[in-house]
Amino acid sequence: MVLERVKQIAQQLTGTARPSHPLDPLTFTEIESAVSILRSAHGKLYYNAVTLFEPPKAEMVKWLTGPEDAAKPDRKADIVCIGTDGKIYDGVVNLKTSAIEKWEHTPDVQPLITMEDLQAVEHVCRVDPKVIEQCGIIGIPASEMHKVYADPWTIGYDERFGSGVRLQQALMYYRPHVDDSQYAFPLDFCPIYDATKGEIIHIDIPKVRRPISRAPPQNYHVPDIEKEGGYRTDLKPLHITQPEGVSFTVTGRTITWQNWSVHVGFNYREGLILNDISFYDRDEGRQRPIFYRLSLAEMVVPYGNPEHPHQRKHAFDLGEYGGGYMTNSLSLGCDCKGAIHYMDFDFVTRSGAASTIKNAICIHEEDAGILFKHTDFRDDSVVVTRARKLVISHVFTAANYEYLVYYIFHQDGTVQLEIKLTGILNTYAMLPDEDTKGWGTQVYPGVNAHNHQHLFCLRINPAIDGYETGNSIFQVDATPGAGEVGSAENFYGNAFYAKKTRFETQKDGFGDYDGNTSRSWDMSNESKLNKYSGKPVSYKLVSREVPKLLPKENSLVWKRAGFARHAVHVTKYPPRRPPRPPNIRRASQGIPLWQSANPSAALANTDVVLWHTFGLTHFPAPEDFPVMPAEPMSLLLRPRNFFLRNPALDVRPSFARTPTQVAAGKAGKGDVDGVSVQV
Template identity: 50%
Template sequence: MAPDTEIIAGYEVYTPEAAAELKSTESSQKGRPYHPLDQLTVTEIIEVAEIVTSTFSKNSLKFNVITLKDPIKAEYIAWRDGVGPKPERQAFVIVLMDGGCQVNEILVSLPRKSILAQRTIDDVMPILTLEDLDVCERVARADPGVIQACKDIGIHDMNEVYFDGWAVGADERYGFDRRLQQGLAYWRSSENDNQYAHPLDFCMVIDTEREEVLRIDIRRVDGKRVPVPRKSHNFLPEFISDGYITDRLKPIDVTQPKGVSFTMNGNELSWAGYKMHIGFNYREGIVISDVSVDDMYEKRRRMIFNRLSVAEMVVPYGNPDLPHHRKHAFDIGEYGMGLMTNPLKAGCDCKGAIKYLDAVMSTSRGYAAVLPNAVCIHEEDNGLLYKHTDYRDGTVVSARDRKLIISQIITAANYEYGFYHTFSLDGTYKLEVKLTGILNTVPLARGESATPHGTQVAEGLNAHNHQHLFSLRVDPALDGPNNSVVQNDAVSTDIPVGQAGNLYGNAFHCKKTLLKTSKQAACDYNHETSRTWDIINPNKLNPACKKPIGYKIISRESPGLLCRPGSLVWRRAGFTRHTLWVTKYREDELFPAGNYVCQSTGQPGWPYNETVVDWAARDDNIENDDIVCWLQFGITHFPRTEDFPLMPAEPLSVMLRASNFFEKNPALWVPPTSVDKDNSSRDLNKCCGGGGSRPVVTDRSGAAPKL
């Protein structure tokens, strides 16, 4: 740890004095100029804070956000393609002044060390940082009303009570003159006890800036308080180590004796013909830009995506009773996926030969905070890539796939989410999310049933039904800036059985619908037609099939939002109303639920806080234009007893696959796998091809090998 630093919630916090010691080595990153998309460094964050503080010296400032301002897209692409100057490095800052909660946006030029623009915005609330959420527990424990609410159910030591800070959603009792959060209350029987086994029957509404409890909402059943569930359900080794089964599983080691197959030049990554830039920010976490690939058939580098990021998610709970109706967490827009990221550990979170990237955030005082090992980059075996066996003579050609994984794991109070951006050798990109952690629980009164809005996962514990809904933002650039989207539906032919063209009734085809406007492109998944969508470049035809080159969107795990139209969640989480939105690209339209999600109402056309619903309502042309696709996917979770006390990881994903993008199978660039020694239980000959690309298992004499 550097001098003048301290560790807070896993972050190493740098004061201006500590940052000054880094400046001489950090400013050029050991001689390499900064990439325009690299996150702000420790010294840059300190410099930005000093510029803002000196300008508003008469005010007391609370920094909410200091982050990189992405360069204007056209200017950045001109620089990337070698036809324009390097964009100016700028920072975007949100500050609260003089103990208030009014948002002040500031744009700072780093090279000019000056403020370029500043504006004050009314009736919006900024993201809740980790420091803001800490206010909840500190204030609640000292509040007389909260202390009495605990005494009334037999809890007298407030050090045994813990409070999870949550965004309040929207509370009609308060306006935008108060910056709100709610506190969910739990009890622990010991320091490391699982608090979610002991939920309490009340929650508070707290003013974050004034640091006061505004309201204590107590849930009563038949007019009575609900008793605290006292039975412990723990999962830490200190509680269950004697019960571990240690003799059933042998170790699995992942080794790469010649090292990894990817290289890093700063934050620019090259792997198996792919190139991309890995960025990171407080809100989206991982941002992947400039995804391109070497096409071995066309003998040139080809662009695929300008930018990929997880832009929003929401977890709406399905119990209508007060105060549970307020539980619908926007874990990206309300808390920031970058801010909630875990420091990763080899062998636990990632396995094999690993490259880590750190994350750099800011604190409320304008200091820099470094989270080590925030991003994991590694390779994994991915099973079969291709295979064919000639049944006549047994000749086999086969190759193993592998995948490059760029991942982060976040902790959102009780839940953990693992995000895995995955590229494989056939040109596929997949975003996989793994859900784990602990169910959000509430206490059951004696004789009370958990159904129909939840599941009793243990004695006295109700886990409510809920959904996890994600939005992947895709800024495509398939062989150029102008792309279109085509909807694909598998349908039977309209020709009746027995008539010409469908004599035997077996004809079916792919019905293709070009989406021409943003209103038309608000689409839902259709299981009956196995619906997919193609992002295409209509200006470039595949020479083999004479169809536009494209990438196919496959989003089968796409449950619709179950909250009723017109409800608070339906208004606030408008992006969940459709599986796909396609909008015309505009600067700064990055977040489908709006720039300011905390306490948002979802009112259409809200100033400074438009959503993807507003953008689609413009009904812009999206045919052969610069477009953005918003892909929704997720899961509806009806809790099981197996999900408690610690939930086994549940995966879900969305995928984009090359669709007539390449002239032929790009996986053929990978030579067949050679096995010099077979370690299986059967004495086979060689597995699936000799060295290089020539398959050698048998000759073509016609005699099949005997196994």
């Protein structure tokens, strides 16, 4: 059944083992080829991104739905370069024909800041006379400049400099010793770095100066913990083993597991991209599409301190730095237990060489507690079935913060996205017991951790039960019925129902969250009705961590983070490919522009994208420091009226007995009655 799907995919994958699926990320060799083609044509360039140019959806859908009749889309590279003169170029190279299909200079925009861009700034800061001077003012002698550190952030947008210059702001810190946590020693000034010149062009200096903290370090590394009494010793081992290995099958980058099939993509910007997600429905005897593409499209982390220059702290961690580029190599200590399958990530360096993050993606299974249980109170006849889940994850480090991203597939047809935040708070200097004015918290003497939000945008392109007819998005609110208490229609006042409102046009294609109505959103294929319920086959987005964007309308953040203005936006399948740079602009170029460009575009029964912004608001506290215990958030994509019954009924129970078996006083039948089986 699932095996059929594997075979089908295997047939679609022509030629050599890899690259094979049209949505596979560019390989090491493909990156080298693309660079080589460009180098021949344009000479020396600095490479910002060389990534898969995703084939147009129409072409892909043809290939996915009828591979025997469809041509396999050409492999192409989507490229962003910086000329030696600082000019930004946007290009496409066809890897099959070696043709440069596009090469454009894009003025007045900036592509994202890479890890190499970030690495450069600290070195420049340490030898810059103006930075040395500022360090001296707050108590760091010139002889200690090697103890000064910089976390460079993009400048985002600063009206004094505009968008035409490639700038970073250097958030400054100090380490008494190289192994000390710098975040306990923030500096009070902020150099501005011009990446093209390789120079500090300005320093933002606060009116009130804050000398470097003389508090003892607040550390988390092993030698520090050992020095102050060592580690607790009362945690006994807990082993998770899978002696027969994993339960999933990997064909190229397509994973099949427990009726699921999913293609695992990855790019420098979004990190994980899941494509062509489908489920084998045993009752219907067929593989049923659910999502064409699922990814985190963007995120923003606005900070709540209104004092200059803290308004610039609103990192777009995906668009401005790249969730893929910042991904941890899990060869440095695996973060998961049990049997693991890894995938690497190949990317381009500034010079144009290909490079690899080993073990960038982790794919593994976990036990997931009880899948379902029911006991008959009459006779204790019972079924209890244990759940397994499949987790596809990566971890990325955005300077101080760590983001742990887990796409989780459940046996009952649910897809869960879980994100955990850990790492270290962004910190700023404060005088001892200075008033933080409510914009931050003193988490350690001299350390002000500012209020902030983490707002993620999940981009969902549904294909609920097929690609032919399109989908519609409904807002669903739990709503009391009409009629007051005592009325004929609602005498006892207990009536309630699911009120559904369809998004009709792009101009109205947005909505906020309402916790009181347990608001959710249905992605429905209105042309296919569930045989039993008569309702359209659907997947429901259930998301409860949905704060409002707290920066005000028309504020700098509001302008730049279009996706974060509402909990959901609905657009037609976007007019341009999703991960396209350039990224750093004064105002959002995405959803709001697409919607306003075509306000009357109909959203019903068509190819739509549901953009969902979720996250949390973080008011720091000392227990988040010096390294923050992981804070989880989670959302679910749940089948509703999609299946004819619980699709996990055929997962073997760990314990079960029927009324007949109970009545017969049987101790057990086979391996499922009267015995507890470790599955």
